Amino acid sequence: MEENNVLLTVNGLKKYFLTHQGTVKAIDGINFSVKKGETFGLVGESGSGKSTVAYSVIGMYRLTEGRIVFRGEDISRESKNRSLTIKKEIQIVFQDPGTSLNPSMSNREILELPLKVHDIGKNSKERVERIKELLEMVQLPTNYIHKTPSAIGGGEKQMVAIARALATNPSLILLDEPTSALDVSIQAKIINMLIQFQQEFNLTYLFITHDLSLMRNVASQVAIMYLGKICEIAPTKDFFNNPLHPYTQMLLSSIPVISEEEEELKPKRIISVGEIPSPVNVPAGCSFHLRCPRKMDICLQQDPLIKEIKSGHIVRCHLY
Amino acid sequence: MSKPLLEIKNLSIWFESFEGPLKVLDGVNMIVLPGEKVGLIGEMGCGKTTTMKAIAGILPVPPTIIRSGSILYQGEDLMKMNKKKSRQIRKKELSMIFQDPMSALNPVFTIGTQLHDIIKINEKKKGFIKGKSIQLLKEVLLPDPARILKNYPIQLSGGMRQRICIAMALINKGQILLADEPDTSLDVTIKEQIMKLLRELVGKYNKSIVLVSHALGTIKSLTDRVYVMYAGSMVEMASTQALFANPLHPYSKGLLEATPRLTGKGIGDGINGRIPEYVSPPNGCRFHPRCKEVMDVCRREKPSFFNVSKDHGVACFLFKNSRN
Amino acid sequence: MKILKNINNIGKYFRKGGNISRIFYKFSRNPLSVVGLILFCIIVLCAIFAQYLAPYPESAGAYVNFEEAKQPPSYKHFCGTDVLGRDILSRILFGTRYSLIMGIFVLLLIAPIGVTLGLIAGYFKGSWLEIIIMRVTDIFVSIPTLILALAICALLTPNLQNALLAISFSWWPWYTRLVYGLTSSLKEEYFVKLAEVSGANIAHILFREILPNFSGTILTKMTLDMGWVILTAANLSFVGLGIQPPTPDLGNMVADGALYLPELWWVAIFPALSIVLIVLSLNLLGDGISDIFGVERI
Numbered sequence: 001m002e003e004n005n006v007l008l009t010v011n012g013l014k015k016y017f018l019t020h021q022g023t024v025k026a027i028d029g030i031n032f033s034v035k036k037g038e039t040f041g042l043v044g045e046s047g048s049g050k051s052t053v054a055y056s057v058i059g060m061y062r063l064t065e066g067r068i069v070f071r072g073e074d075i076s077r078e079s080k081n082r083s084l085t086i087k088k089e090i091q092i093v094f095q096d097p098g099t100s101l102n103p104s105m106s107n108r109e110i111l112e113l114p115l116k117v118h119d120i121g122k123n124s125k126e127r128v129e130r131i132k133e134l135l136e137m138v139q140l141p142t143n144y145i146h147k148t149p150s151a152i153g154g155g156e157k158q159m160v161a162i163a164r165a166l167a168t169n170p171s172l173i174l175l176d177e178p179t180s181a182l183d184v185s186i187q188a189k190i191i192n193m194l195i196q197f198q199q200e201f202n203l204t205y206l207f208i209t210h211d212l213s214l215m216r217n218v219a220s221q222v223a224i225m226y227l228g229k230i231c232e233i234a235p236t237k238d239f240f241n242n243p244l245h246p247y248t249q250m251l252l253s254s255i256p257v258i259s260e261e262e263e264e265l266k267p268k269r270i271i272s273v274g275e276i277p278s279p280v281n282v283p284a285g286c287s288f289h290l291r292c293p294r295k296m297d298i299c300l301q302q303d304p305l306i307k308e309i310k311s312g313h314i315v316r317c318h319l320y
Numbered sequence: 321m322s323k324p325l326l327e328i329k330n331l332s333i334w335f336e337s338f339e340g341p342l343k344v345l346d347g348v349n350m351i352v353l354p355g356e357k358v359g360l361i362g363e364m365g366c367g368k369t370t371t372m373k374a375i376a377g378i379l380p381v382p383p384t385i386i387r388s389g390s391i392l393y394q395g396e397d398l399m400k401m402n403k404k405k406s407r408q409i410r411k412k413e414l415s416m417i418f419q420d421p422m423s424a425l426n427p428v429f430t431i432g433t434q435l436h437d438i439i440k441i442n443e444k445k446k447g448f449i450k451g452k453s454i455q456l457l458k459e460v461l462l463p464d465p466a467r468i469l470k471n472y473p474i475q476l477s478g479g480m481r482q483r484i485c486i487a488m489a490l491i492n493k494g495q496i497l498l499a500d501e502p503d504t505s506l507d508v509t510i511k512e513q514i515m516k517l518l519r520e521l522v523g524k525y526n527k528s529i530v531l532v533s534h535a536l537g538t539i540k541s542l543t544d545r546v547y548v549m550y551a552g553s554m555v556e557m558a559s560t561q562a563l564f565a566n567p568l569h570p571y572s573k574g575l576l577e578a579t580p581r582l583t584g585k586g587i588g589d590g591i592n593g594r595i596p597e598y599v600s601p602p603n604g605c606r607f608h609p610r611c612k613e614v615m616d617v618c619r620r621e622k623p624s625f626f627n628v629s630k631d632h633g634v635a636c637f638l639f640k641n642s643r644n
Numbered sequence: 645m646k647i648l649k650n651i652n653n654i655g656k657y658f659r660k661g662g663n664i665s666r667i668f669y670k671f672s673r674n675p676l677s678v679v680g681l682i683l684f685c686i687i688v689l690c691a692i693f694a695q696y697l698a699p700y701p702e703s704a705g706a707y708v709n710f711e712e713a714k715q716p717p718s719y720k721h722f723c724g725t726d727v728l729g730r731d732i733l734s735r736i737l738f739g740t741r742y743s744l745i746m747g748i749f750v751l752l753l754i755a756p757i758g759v760t761l762g763l764i765a766g767y768f769k770g771s772w773l774e775i776i777i778m779r780v781t782d783i784f785v786s787i788p789t790l791i792l793a794l795a796i797c798a799l800l801t802p803n804l805q806n807a808l809l810a811i812s813f814s815w816w817p818w819y820t821r822l823v824y825g826l827t828s829s830l831k832e833e834y835f836v837k838l839a840e841v842s843g844a845n846i847a848h849i850l851f852r853e854i855l856p857n858f859s860g861t862i863l864t865k866m867t868l869d870m871g872w873v874i875l876t877a878a879n880l881s882f883v884g885l886g887i888q889p890p891t892p893d894l895g896n897m898v899a900d901g902a903l904y905l906p907e908l909w910w911v912a913i914f915p916a917l918s919i920v921l922i923v924l925s926l927n928l929l930g931d932g933i934s935d936i937f938g939v940e941r942i
Contacts (some may be wrong), residue, residue, distance in 0.1 A: 045507035079841040087843045102835040104856035117843040183363035188578035188590030213580040254512040256537025262582040272509035338669045
């Protein structure tokens, strides 16, 4: 991997939360790199820590341990301690636009904030021009500038959130389940729009979702997380055609698909049993052993190390 | 063809609002046969939850205005009978599972108390209630039922809560179960477990189920027959197999094309436009402003249901002359 | 400055919401709110135009007319006259003016200060700033409002301004407390986090992101509080602190009249009824305002 091609690197990242029920190890030591211009997919169920990864990269948390490096610069700090340039370059789109857009502000004010902070546009008139430009980019009518989020539908709210992320011309956008709350027809529109923007503006995406069928069509690399640790990372085709980790196989075999063709592509049915343990009580050894159909004795004692099986395909499992 | 268990005829429901009445349901027709698993596909705002609530009788009046139509249960019109009788029938025959189990369960009472309250309504003999609670929890495959009865909803995971909601739905020996997006808030692996459980239980008790969802995969795995709903009326009805193999209505086609596929062949374009404003819905076919194959007649008249084959009907003028 | 900011925020709400008729639609769902609004408008008009409406405006000052004294309600004096011959109705109209002034001034004074302190304490929860603000608030909250107001008023010369000051001193902590609770829960919302990671400054986060989300609650509280402030002011003048005679205040009118119950019942009853009417109209109005913003009834 050439160093100058890598936009974001995460090294040994740990984020623990102290609660009165115990320490929640939301992220417990993960490593990955995102290349410039690619879509890096992060998949996992609830409790996996995937959203926490995005929140750590955007600077919402103080890291317990580990480093985040963006374009060679160490940004392992909270956003209030980061430079304005970094804040401009990395943006985030949250899952639920109903709570990520302030219901008491108009779209204009929501879109104007990043412009004001980064001094884009010398006066109010120029800013309004830019806002109208952004609205057109996401195919919303320009009169939406006066509307509030509560007056527009879920899909359109999310488009405003995306317009907001694009306002500062960033290089990296973190997308935390951007279409999970939306209907499939609007999802298609937004995903196609995101892909188009990626090519037009040379964007890099960190795309988080639990919808594996969606991931298959958007990501170039996929990482799967379980209880705060990465189980497997692979280029998309390898990930889906040749999943190595038992959890990956279990997840892939449970996807609801709508055609026989797709049914063929799924790995052999692995019946998932049990519930996902709470991140407060992470089982000893390999955190997945309670639900793993292929567990061995060593899995209860030792956490497996990450091994690279072939180029770009790594897995964390005692089977290998 | 056996007699329908539930039949909705030409249901039209409006809601009062500041800008004028919202003409949400525009002549909904639906049939559910005994023991049948019927799916209802529709996106947000199409009126499917309103339809479910109308069947369950939980629409608040005002602002609801019931303009016309009937909901027939075993031949009797629930809308025309007196309130007490319709409540009796619904209490005995209907159960409902909602989308978000956390809001369906009262956070300040234990599971045991909540089950007890519901069982008490249906079970006259006291003393059997705790036993019945444990039996129900076992049916939905919950481990250690005695401990769960003492837990509060917040102490349980999403999957477990949904199982409890399913258990609650099984309490009355009713024949029809309404499930409003029961899997939406669940993780992928848990989703699969819950749907499997639902399938087995519905088969075991020979209940009919109306499963509402906007996730096509869920509908495909659980149902025998499917309705597609758009902006207040049914636009297509077919056996599940027929719909997924050969969708006819442009909206159904658009939905299936927009669904991401595991094959990785990309995602369709989606459907342009948005759902209509119910204050002034489009004339004629409500889908016509978004339809790629729109014709003149679509703008003027609302299409009725044309039966293309024995078990496949579509409300679209493109199929007007394809009657079998 | 802060006053203007808050009023501006509220004004933005109205402009943004679309139009006044939409707001009135929500307001009028409950007919009693409309009754409250009409009643309150009448009261305000009476207060403003007291000198034109009062049949005997001179009664509101130092005036004595023993010939007309102790007259029961009649066509000449709708509410009768008191022991000094002053027309009760005219005095009520002027008294209303002072009551409303008290209410408005106290609220306009304490709301911005209380709200700002609450915002700061709630947002910086866990810091020494929060500890200082909230402990001071706790101290003030633990003393009953009326007693605190009485104590302060007794220390200073009894007059209108000092009564205002005393009531303000006892009332601000309730706003701080309310806003503290609302802010500490709202600051975890995603849109606030988004503003933080975007680099917005603290004033923007507090006043543009967080505050407008509960301006409805605050406005409702202010409307309901106005009734209480007027009552407290009446209580103060009832015991001789606050507004001094011969300036008419509904409270001291009731106090004077109480001595002559039950023979000269009209001297106390009509001012008391006016207090009831003002507070009632404000309460109904407050319900309506909470409907506009979709707030739960406080």
